[in-house]
Amino acid sequence: MSFLLTVRNLLYREMRLELNTGQLLGAMLLFSLLAAVLFSMAFSPGADIEAFFPGIFWFSQVFAVLLVLNRAISREKENGCLELVILAGSSREAVMVARILANLIFFLLLSLIITPIFSLFFDLFLGRYLFYLLLVVLVFQLGLAITGSIMSYLVSLTRLSGLLLPVLLLPLLLPLLLGAVETTSLLLGQFQSGSFYFWIMFMLLYDLIYFALAVWAAPYLLEV
Numbered sequence: 001m002s003f004l005l006t007v008r009n010l011l012y013r014e015m016r017l018e019l020n021t022g023q024l025l026g027a028m029l030l031f032s033l034l035a036a037v038l039f040s041m042a043f044s045p046g047a048d049i050e051a052f053f054p055g056i057f058w059f060s061q062v063f064a065v066l067l068v069l070n071r072a073i074s075r076e077k078e079n080g081c082l083e084l085v086i087l088a089g090s091s092r093e094a095v096m097v098a099r100i101l102a103n104l105i106f107f108l109l110l111s112l113i114i115t116p117i118f119s120l121f122f123d124l125f126l127g128r129y130l131f132y133l134l135l136v137v138l139v140f141q142l143g144l145a146i147t148g149s150i151m152s153y154l155v156s157l158t159r160l161s162g163l164l165l166p167v168l169l170l171p172l173l174l175p176l177l178l179g180a181v182e183t184t185s186l187l188l189g190q191f192q193s194g195s196f197y198f199w200i201m202f203m204l205l206y207d208l209i210y211f212a213l214a215v216w217a218a219p220y221l222l223e224v
Contacts, residue, residue: 003091003093003094006090006091006094006095006098007094007097007098007101010085010090010094010095010098010099010102011098011101011102014098014099014102015102015105017075018102018106023068023071023075024068024071024072024106025106025109025110027064027067027068027071028061028064028065028067028068028106028107028110029064029110029113029114031060031063031064031067032060032061032064032110032114032117033114033117035056035060035063035064036060036114036117036118036121036122037121039056039060039121039122040121040122043122049122049123049124050124050185050188050189051185053118053122053124053184053188054180054181054182054184054185054188055181056118057115057118057184058140058177058180058181058184059177060114060118061107061110061111061114061144062144062170062173062177064110065107065110065144065148066165066166066169068106069103069148069149069151069152069165069169070152070155070156070162070165072099072102072103072152073099073152073153073156074156076099082095082222086222092218092219092221092222093215093218093219095218095222096149096153096214096215096218096221096222097214097215099149099153100145100146100149100211100214101145103144103145103148103149104141104142104145107141107144107145108137108138108141111137111141112137115133115137124188126187126188128187129187129191132183132187132191132196133184133187135200136180136183136184136187136200139179139200139203139204139207140176140179140180140203142207143173143176143203143206143207143210144173144176146207146210146211146214147169147172147173147176147210148169149214150210150213150214150217150221151165151168151169151172152165153221153222154168154221155168157221157223172210175202175203175206176203176206179199179200179202179203179206180203182195182199183196183199183200183203186199
């Protein structure tokens with residue numbers, strides 16, 4: 001119970017901080033909106049947009065997330081905040097889980113807000129398989145939150161965190177991006193439940209592996 005209470009308190013602190021500042025979510029939404037406008041202008045009306053949309057949609061969100069991952073960790077370490085949290089008795093595993101949940105909430109809000117905008121700009125109807133799309137968003141953003149948290153804490157131990165984060169994180173995200181692109185392509189084309197659930201299970205396995213790695217590596221990554 002103390003572990004869950006610590007996670008809840010840390011998550012509440014993070015939500016209040018973001019609610020007061022709006023730094024992370026605002027930056028992600030602005031970048032995603034700009035990406036939607038630029039990509040919609042780059043493709044002519046006659047282009048086979050359904051073939052390109054899944055990659056544009058998910059990569060835009062990944063690059064938007066890269067803008068704020070470093071800031072989230074540096075904000076946590078400013079003025080010794082992380083050190084005080086740990087000295088107060090919070091386990092490093094609880095801090096890692098709280099960070100993953102906070103990132104997941106931010107990323108889900110990003111997807112929920114930006115998806116209708118992308119649908120409007122690219123003139124695509126994404127509500128036909130709304131439940132399946134929400135499932136893809138949840139599984140993808142969970143994996144992104146986990147791997148992003150791991151690599152953010154890892155590169156925060158170096159002096160080149162801003163440069164190293166995309167270099168190290170993007171290769172790790174390739175399996176997750178592959179699953180997200182394939183499932184979204186199925187939703188936009190000829191939907192096949194067997195193929196869809198195969199990729200969902202593939203992404204869930206990815207999430208579970210990296211979540212176990214995050215909890216195991218938390219004592220080593222959260223150095224203060």
